[in-house]
Amino acid sequence: xxxxxxxxxxxxxxxxxxxxxxxxxxxxxxxxxxxxxxxxxxxxxxxxxxxxxxxxxxxxxxxxxxxxxxxxxxxxxxxxxxxxxxxxxxxxxxxxxxxxxxxxxxxxxxxxxxxxxxxxxxxxxxxxxxxxxxxxxxxxxxxxxxxxxxxxxxxxxxxxxxxxxxxxxxxxxxxxxxxxxxxxxxxxxxxxxxxxxxxxxxxxxxxxxxxxxxxxxxxxxxxxxxxxxxxxxxxxxxxxxxxxxxxxxxxxxxxxxxxxxxxxxxxxxxxxxxxxxxxxxxxx
Amino acid sequence: xxxxxxxxxxxxxxxxxxxxxxxxxxxxxxxxxxxxxxxxxxxxxxxxxxxxxxxxxxxxxxxxxxxxxxxxxxxxxxxxxxxxxxxxxxxxxxxxxxxxxxxxxxxxxxxxxxxxxxxxxxxxxxxxxxxxxxxxxxxxxxxxxxxxxxxxxxxxxxxxxxxxxxxxxxxxxxxxxxxxxxxxxxxxxxxxxxxxxxxxxxxxxxxxxxxxxxxxxxxxxxxxxxxxxxxxxxxxxxxxxxxxxxxxxxxxxxxxxxxxxxxxxxxxxxxxxxxxxxxxxxxxxxx
Numbered sequence: 356x357x358x359x360x361x362x363x364x365x366x367x368x369x370x371x372x373x374x375x376x377x378x379x380x381x382x383x384x385x386x387x388x389x390x391x392x393x394x395x396x397x398x399x400x401x402x403x404x405x406x407x408x409x410x411x412x413x414x415x416x417x418x419x420x421x422x423x424x425x426x427x428x429x430x431x432x433x434x435x436x437x438x439x440x441x442x443x444x445x446x447x448x449x450x451x452x453x454x455x456x457x458x459x460x461x462x463x464x465x466x467x468x469x470x471x472x473x474x475x476x477x478x479x480x481x482x483x484x485x486x487x488x489x490x491x492x493x494x495x496x497x498x499x500x501x502x503x504x505x506x507x508x509x510x511x512x513x514x515x516x517x518x519x520x521x522x523x524x525x526x527x528x529x530x531x532x533x534x535x536x537x538x539x540x541x542x543x544x545x546x547x548x549x550x551x552x553x554x555x556x557x558x559x560x561x562x563x564x565x566x567x568x569x570x571x572x573x574x575x576x577x578x579x580x581x582x583x584x585x586x587x588x589x590x591x592x593x594x595x596x597x598x599x600x601x602x603x604x605x606x607x608x609x610x611x612x613x614x615x616x617x618x619x620x621x622x623x624x625x626x627x628x629x630x631x632x633x634x635x636x637x638x639x
Numbered sequence: 640x641x642x643x644x645x646x647x648x649x650x651x652x653x654x655x656x657x658x659x660x661x662x663x664x665x666x667x668x669x670x671x672x673x674x675x676x677x678x679x680x681x682x683x684x685x686x687x688x689x690x691x692x693x694x695x696x697x698x699x700x701x702x703x704x705x706x707x708x709x710x711x712x713x714x715x716x717x718x719x720x721x722x723x724x725x726x727x728x729x730x731x732x733x734x735x736x737x738x739x740x741x742x743x744x745x746x747x748x749x750x751x752x753x754x755x756x757x758x759x760x761x762x763x764x765x766x767x768x769x770x771x772x773x774x775x776x777x778x779x780x781x782x783x784x785x786x787x788x789x790x791x792x793x794x795x796x797x798x799x800x801x802x803x804x805x806x807x808x809x810x811x812x813x814x815x816x817x818x819x820x821x822x823x824x825x826x827x828x829x830x831x832x833x834x835x836x837x838x839x840x841x842x843x844x845x846x847x848x849x850x851x852x853x854x855x856x857x858x859x860x861x862x863x864x865x866x867x868x869x870x871x872x873x874x875x876x877x878x879x880x881x882x883x884x885x886x887x888x889x890x891x892x893x894x895x896x897x898x899x900x901x902x903x904x905x906x907x908x909x910x911x912x913x914x915x916x917x918x919x920x921x922x923x924x925x926x
Contacts, residue, residue, distance in 0.1 A: 439814065441810070441813065441814055444810065444813065469816050469817075469818060470816070472813070472814055472815070472816045473815075473816040476814075476815075477814045479807070479810070479811070479814075481807070483805075483807040483808065483810075483811045485808060485811065485812070485826060486808070486826075486829075486830060486924070495812070495815060495825075496815040496816055498825070499812075499815060499816050499817045499818075499821050499825075500816060545811075548815065549815070552815065552816065
């Protein structure tokens, strides 16, 4: 399946011409006002040639959980990091196509990246709490924004921690160092820290990969609650998790999107042979 | 057969272990001896008068107050110049500089600067500050010369401290809507601060004890009054020690060693502060 680098570097048209490209009819169809993120023919190439993306076209619906899954190195994280322009920190040599959030192309050089990142929160694979108290961690994003109104902050802290299913465990120890929390609690704190900024979209990159099953369950439950208010895009850490939580699922392989469909359909009835192989565990 | 070979290996390990222990002890012995010897010879010379009076009798009596004050001002002056420049350069190199030829050249320059003999700095200071810029032999010229010598030390230790801060902190801060500078100011710098401080103190400590850079730029042989401006020259402890040890006949030993005790105490207490700062920060560190 690994293609030669020269083939990978060629910009490819989206559509039917490519063997590995799915026919557009495989896409779920959304009404325009159901779409939160509209990705059109996205291509990314790193200077070292790793994890590039080619011809990604998909529409991510509002207030649903969209799962991006596939073997490691397929470009899922790269895709995720494009949605909040975190790839700006990496060594990207070329970027093509469009990513529209609420109709606005965020790849446009004029985009206010800082404001974008406040609207598009991100939770990483390893919980990274900042070396400060639980409370300071939660308020960090507000502080960056220059927002220090205390009473408002308390409400936000409580509601965010409740949404992340962490309030009961930490409400009486908010001033303790965040590292004193367990790994699972730290990851939920990272989620709550994103929620404090009241984003529209939450990106999660294997958020439960380091967590025990109970913490994983708590995070997954939180996501089910959160999707009422947020658009969630997640790279799951296992195909089981993908199947459990996906409203919509996209299968990524070697920098391309192979298949995109409603979650239950994709996992019970994959159409593309490669998706079938992966879902049934024949590789990956 | 097997057993005896194992026993032999164990014995070899024992010898090796003892050998290394001896070497470790051997490195400590000279330090203890130097400090012990200097203090034993010098403590009788220490008195309130010695610390607070002007030298008299061609420095054979009285105190070393102007030299103490001179070294204090020189160290302070060095800090005022070297700390902002050194830390600023370290922040640039660690956080902003792209990995290109210019950056590599800067790094090589810094490494080489750290290796230049201090007397060459002294000569450079004489040429640039004292003569060309016409600061004269002055605290200003001396501080600037010492600062140039100290900056590379501060840059390299500060840069190392900044790089030790996990990059995940930076990514998270940026992902929460932080600008680069906010990230540096609120996360990276506070975490690196103890390491930076340690480097700063060690650099200043070296500046405080150096003789060669101040020789041509600020230090006076005998000046029994306190400096009143940046453009005054002054006595300073290391140079004073050199002078009374080699240039003045009939100098009482207790004054020589008393001066050494004061200089050593000054430098060692800075060292102690650095150690305390570092160990406290390590205990508090959360990563």
